[in-house]
């Protein structure tokens with residue numbers, strides 16, 4: 036098992052009037068090579084959860100394991116863990132600080148102990164991976180547009196060549212094209228390098244399209260954990276948690292209700308299209 | 323830690339002390355501190371202790387929160403007590419190695435310690451029962467006579483409340499940026515002094531950038547709503563004294579009188 040959380044609880048502002056139980060006895064295992072989607076309404080505990088996975092937050096109760104080792108054990112090398120588990124925060128563009136884009140992306144690899152030239156190579160390839168052209172390498176990160184900054188920030192984490200890439204709402208505030216491009220590139224990276232991806236998102240469409248496992252967070256607990264199809268089949272319960280299924284799932288349910296026996300578990304437009312076409316062709320044959 | 327600073331150390335409750343006008347609480351605290359320096363003898367301290375106990379009960383804030391401020395002054399407390407005990411000349415009580423504790427020293431030490439502790443608890447009662455915003459409003463009202471002397475009271479109060487409002491935001495921002503850089507392998511803990519300062523750059527640059535951006539946004543938002551300083555500006559919730567505030571002032575005067583009498587008598 037790559038990452039394992041055992042009975043993890045986290046309390047903010049512990050022992051004060053403002054105490055919040057952000058995680059409540061969470062158990063979770065992350066297998067290698069997966070693309071995991073994490074959904075949950077605002078304040079449900081998603082960001083808190085993922086920050087436990089690379090040792091940025093220490094559980095109030097419970098244990099976190101990476102490749103079988105307890106990361107809060109006495110002599111555990113947390114810095115090494117953090118280069119293996121790359122975490123891209125919500126609005127990561129706020130972390131840019133160097134005088135130019137390339138140097139900023141080199142920050143991570145250099146902290147990992149790589150030489151100047153190696154770090155530069157990594158940075159160049161990471162920037163290419165997220166689609167930042169060479170003409171921007173020497174510009175100040177503060178002169179870029181929001182979407183470009185976001186890409187540079189993601190490259191800054193990718194350049195460390197992590198085994199696990201955790202992204203906290205990487206597409207918030209981006210236009211649809213930018214969103215598809217970033218997620219598409221991450222998907223490709225996962226296929227090429229076999230990295231494990233954990234994606235926190237408020238877009239049901241995005242997680243349905245890319246994730247092969249979906250984790251639902253609600254009030255610091257994980258009520259559902261399964262394939263997107265399984266999870267979205269409980270769309271009525273999801274709605275009770277302030278979530279929903281992808282739009283297309285509702286269309287399919289409505290079609291079924293009106294007498295078309297389509298596959299209601301289809302959660303991406305492509306799947307739905309296939310199911311509807313099949314139904315139409317089959318239906319014609321039957322008629 | 324974040325929320326601690328957000329609200330000062332405000333402890334929400336609806337006790338009579340919470341409802342009092344911030345001006346009363348401010349003056350009351352001031353009087354209490356003055357009284358602490360007026361009284362000298364055991365009777366005086368017993369009087370102050372009784373008043374403090376009554377206030378703690380009235381505030382309905384758990385004593386645990388009152389004592390939190392104690393941690394911060396523990397070191398000062400120990401050092402003052404030690405120095406007073408050892409360095410005050412007078413009748414020797416007992417000696418130890420080259421150090422001698424005098425009777426006078428012991429008395430002064432205990433008096434100083436009590437003063438410090440009561441001072442901290444007394445002002446804690448004010449900050450625990452008053453939000454920072456109420457406090458700045460109260461101060462603005464109290465100091466407004468200074469406007470005649472061209473002291474920019476309103477501007478200072480506005481700056482204070484904006485600063486108070488921004489501290490938690492910047493703290494949160496610092497926390498976020500720090501975590502993001504740690505996730506990129508930054509190291510804020512090890513190394514010598516120069517190294518550490520250099521390691522702060524990845525934190526400070528984004529922090530300043532965001533602070534300036536926020537300040538800019540705020541200025542713009544204030545101007546968009548026609549803010550133009552204190553002239554002719556009214557408050558949504560102006561401070562108005564209620565009956566309980568007058569009672570409180572009366573009690574404060576009584577307390578001060580009592581402290582003055584006890585102080586003069588040296589009891």
Ligand SMILES: Nc1ncnc2c1ncn2[C@@H]1O[C@H](COP(=O)(O)OP(=O)(O)OP(=O)(O)O)[C@@H](O)[C@H]1O
Pocket residue numbers: 047048055056057075076077078079080081082083084125324325
């Ligand atoms: N620094 C903090 N201090 C106190 N409470 C906090 C802090 N950060 C988060 N919380 C609380 O912990 C809970 C979980 O917060 P978290 O940030 O994990 O939510 P989230 O699922 O990431 O939400 P979002 O979708 O808005 O990013 C919330 O109730 C929040 O109010």
Ligand SMILES: [Mg+2]
Pocket residue numbers: 081082083125203
């Ligand atoms: Mg979040």
